[in-house]
Amino acid sequence: MLGYGERTVIDGLDLDLLPGRITAIVGANASGKSTLLRSMSRLLAPRRGAVLLDGQEVHRLPARHLARVLGLLPQSPTTPEGITVADLVGRGRHPHQRLFARWSPADDEAVATALEATGTADLAERPVDELSGGQRQRVWIAMALAQETDLLLLDEPTTFLDVAHQVEVLELLTDLNRARGITLVMVLHDLNLAARYCDRLVMIAGGKVAADGAPAEVLTQERVKEVFGLDSRIITDPVSATPLMLPLGRHGAHAVPRPPLSEHARTQLR
């Protein structure tokens, strides 16, 4: 059972994560997606129940120990003014460093590998606040990679990015998953991108799991209606052969011809 203050957001939810796979948590606004992710990463302690990692309760593990196994990229991390890319990525090494300990070659190695994996090595000396949105998000992912965890949780990693950068970030995450077997769990808003890039969709509605499985099983017209209250049509994505959800509004369908502008609207336009 999870909640903030007196408000209970999630109650009676049971979920197993698949190691080495990409899982997307999707659902309507305020359905408890981020709450679920926050509890998995011990940012939020469950009032009842437990989050288990390798059979151990996440909220009882020593903080530093957990941070070497499980990483999290929050939705809007703070970029300190003027910090360079290499410095920011280096801060991902915090759980591996001891009090007063010197910077080790392993730290440098991890930072260099993370920069290369995210294609940001050329930016190493640049201040982060000068970068574009997509570059910036890649740098933050590099920071999480430098943490060298097997499991990485990402809270809406594509929010605030334009469509090209969304695809770029998801491609990068897929590459990381394929090349290194990192288990990825992310909250995503775009159902179609989630269906395309993720092995598994978990659809949350009202703090419960509404559907869970491969994108083709989960993303159905009935489910979209039930969870989002939206009429839609699901077709097969001609590019990726995954399900593609097309919302049916009252407007915009070519079956319904666009009515001519009324006299009033024409006056307004003039």
Next chain:
Amino acid sequence: MKDAAVQDPCPAAQDPARADATAAPRILLASPDAAGHSTTLERVVAERRRRHRRALLNGAVLAGTILAVFCLTLVVGRTVYSPAEVLAVLAGQDVPGASFTVGRLRLPRAVLAVLAGACFGLGGVTFQTMLRNPLASPDIIGISSGASAAAAFAIVVLGLSGPAVSLLAILAGLGVAFLVFLLSARGGVAGTRLILVGIGISAMLTSLTDWVLSTAGQWDLQEALRWLTGSLNNASWDQALPVLAALAVLGPLLLSRGGELRATQLGDDTARALGVRVGRSRLVVVVAAVGLISFATAATGPIAFVAFLSGPIAARIVGPGSSPLLPAAAVGALLVLVADLVGQFATGTRYPVGVVTGVLGAPYLLWLIVRVNRRGSALWPPTTPCTCRTSCSATASAP
């Protein structure tokens, strides 16, 4: 010139968006070539060494300047003694005149200036870094005024002296810190609310100090000014020792938390994800910083704006990325030393040190409020994050 543009190794400098788009397909993971990797490694190491060197250089320059000003304060005064005479006094020899003036008056005063300045600088920058806001300095949010009011009360009304005064000052400082955090707890501690609550409490405590001083008729203007703006007049070894002890114990404790503070700069959630126990770390850091501020305040009064100014000045000097803690302590010490020198000898009248730092700090406070208000970043954080995750000002203002 055209060739130069084509050969520019970093096209992103001209157009980040385009560089981004062209860089995307080049992401290679499966087999990063060994040569490329060693180049990246070299760049990472070089970048880190550059930051490290810069920090060392800055530290050396700051330490050298402090030493120079420290020596200057021993030499100059109403009577100027030669460096040889000063050295003789420091070596413990009995020099007529100089032994008293330098050994009893100037030396404790300069030592107390360095110690108190370092305490204010370190305590201030800790608060500013932890709360990610330059206005969240202990002398703005009432902690210095609390310690000062308690010290004045202890001395004037209760007739206490020595360690009892320090103890009361630190208890009051902690009490004020607790009260400010408690009253501003809703909606995150780093918000505007904390600053405004702190400013209000600070005003109340300053008037309390006023009242205490006005009830005690035998106190002269100099002594009153100590508890209102801070002063090094009548500095003695008895005052310097508790400050030295506080700095020796709490200073290393704070510095040991430097890594956690650096992680906290990335946001509370990120810090937690990096294994920092944010709540516990914050508690330790607040208690240590309040301790430093309170001990220094019990000795010199709340030297105006030193805690507030040291961190930002140090950050300018060392640049982003380096830990600002030690440089801020050095800047604090330097500020107090120089301001005391200026206050004593720059004009015909001898002003207490707090008057000089106050003159320096007030315009900076105004500038900061105007700038922050315009950018809408630190003091009034947006309820929703800026949509492009850049430092653009357009979307960063709260509705």
